[in-house]
Amino acid sequence: MIGKKIRNLLVDSEKTLVKPAEEVAVVGLKNRLNHALLILTTDKYALVPVLDDQSKMRGLISMPTIMQAIMNIEDVQFEKLGEIEVREVMDTNYPYVYEDFELEDVLRMLVNYAFITVVDKDNYFKGIITRSEILKGTNRIAHEFEKLYDVKDKTPEKERLYNKGRW
Amino acid sequence: MIGKKIRNLLVDSEKTLVKPAEEVAVVGLKNRLNHALLILTTDKYALVPVLDDQSKMRGLISMPTIMQAIMNIEDVQFEKLGEIEVREVMDTNYPYVYEDFELEDVLRMLVNYAFITVVDKDNYFKGIITRSEILKGTNRIAHEFEKLYDVKDKTPEKERLYNKGRW
Numbered sequence: 001m002i003g004k005k006i007r008n009l010l011v012d013s014e015k016t017l018v019k020p021a022e023e024v025a026v027v028g029l030k031n032r033l034n035h036a037l038l039i040l041t042t043d044k045y046a047l048v049p050v051l052d053d054q055s056k057m058r059g060l061i062s063m064p065t066i067m068q069a070i071m072n073i074e075d076v077q078f079e080k081l082g083e084i085e086v087r088e089v090m091d092t093n094y095p096y097v098y099e100d101f102e103l104e105d106v107l108r109m110l111v112n113y114a115f116i117t118v119v120d121k122d123n124y125f126k127g128i129i130t131r132s133e134i135l136k137g138t139n140r141i142a143h144e145f146e147k148l149y150d151v152k153d154k155t156p157e158k159e160r161l162y163n164k165g166r167w
Numbered sequence: 168m169i170g171k172k173i174r175n176l177l178v179d180s181e182k183t184l185v186k187p188a189e190e191v192a193v194v195g196l197k198n199r200l201n202h203a204l205l206i207l208t209t210d211k212y213a214l215v216p217v218l219d220d221q222s223k224m225r226g227l228i229s230m231p232t233i234m235q236a237i238m239n240i241e242d243v244q245f246e247k248l249g250e251i252e253v254r255e256v257m258d259t260n261y262p263y264v265y266e267d268f269e270l271e272d273v274l275r276m277l278v279n280y281a282f283i284t285v286v287d288k289d290n291y292f293k294g295i296i297t298r299s300e301i302l303k304g305t306n307r308i309a310h311e312f313e314k315l316y317d318v319k320d321k322t323p324e325k326e327r328l329y330n331k332g333r334w
Contacts, residue, residue, distance in 0.1 A: 001310070002309040003310075003313030003314070003318075005318050006312050006313060037234065037243075041230075041234040041235060043231075046213030046230075046281075063207070063208075063213075063230040064207065064209075064230075067208040067230075076201075076204075078243070107302070107305060107306050110302050111299055112299070114213075131298045132278055132279070134305060135274070135277050135298060135301060135302075135305075136278055137305075138177070138302075138304075138305045138308075139274050141173060141305075142169040142170065142173055142174070142177065142270075142271065142274055146170030146171070147321075148320075148321065149318045149319060149320060149321060150318070150320075150321050151170075151172050151316045151318055152317045152319075154314075154315065
């Protein structure tokens with residue numbers, strides 16, 4: 001469980017933490033790799049969500065994944081970029097949470113992933129939670145917490161019992 | 168200034184925060200883009216430091232930068248990968264700190280950058296500080312801080328003066 005006062009400073013609200021779907025660059029399942037490469041080149045993220053025709057979340061694709069798909073031992077076969085579809089090579093083992101997520105799950109996952117996908121119960125893509133948003137909260141805590149609150153060491157249990165016996 | 172008790176939980180020590188140079192994938196100034204592309208494909212980071220012959224820090228290079236360098240309005244000219252050198256297209260406007268960095272500078276910079284470069288006073292590359300390391304600290308604070316410390320609202324100055332007048 002996350003401390004209540006820490007949580008309040010870490011996030012304004014769970015809602016503002018999510019960058020909404022309409023602001024996130026995505027690619028389609030049946031797009032070819034050359035289209036995905038174009039999106040990844042112009043977008044600032046190193047990987048983007050892959051959605052199906054219904055805007056349901058299906059996977060992630062990154063530039064390294066695309067490059068690996070067109071490389072063999074001898075060389076890079078760039079002509080394959082126009083042949084291979086995104087769904088053939090995308091990563092389907094991606095981190096996601098539902099809209100009523102627990103902040104502690106997101107915090108834990110963000111240690112290992114650049115962003116966490118948010119979906120609804122029917123798997124429609126709702127947005128992402130980025131490391132950057134949490135780091136804004138870390139900055140607030142680092143600078144403000146001990147200004148806002150009096151922080152005192154807790155008396156360890158053992159010591160407390162000992163003192164009780166003495167008095 | 169960062170609160171002292173928050174800092175203690177945020178980082179084990181400023182030293183362990185830095186991933187040392189020998190564990191970081193890098194490319195050389197005069198490497199061609201095809202070599203950089205290979206490093207970026209096998210490395211897990213989306214961008215890598217560019218060093219000169221003396222291992223001094225000179226820039227960063229990412230896959231989007233490489234792709235932009237070989238694209239024009241009509242098509243992607245992959246043959247250019249073997250011609251262009253890294254130094255011609257690298258980003259020289261990168262975030263860096265010295266080894267005796269202030270944690271608050273690093274925290275602030277990590278909101279906007281995936282990692283911060285660490286150099287010594289002669290600009291030799293010493294390592295990087297990643298968002299992931301800070302997020303480990305954020306997790307510790309979220310879970311442990313209010314267990315370790317008694318946290319109480321500070322009496323606001325105004326209220327304190329008012330109370331003083333009354334008694």
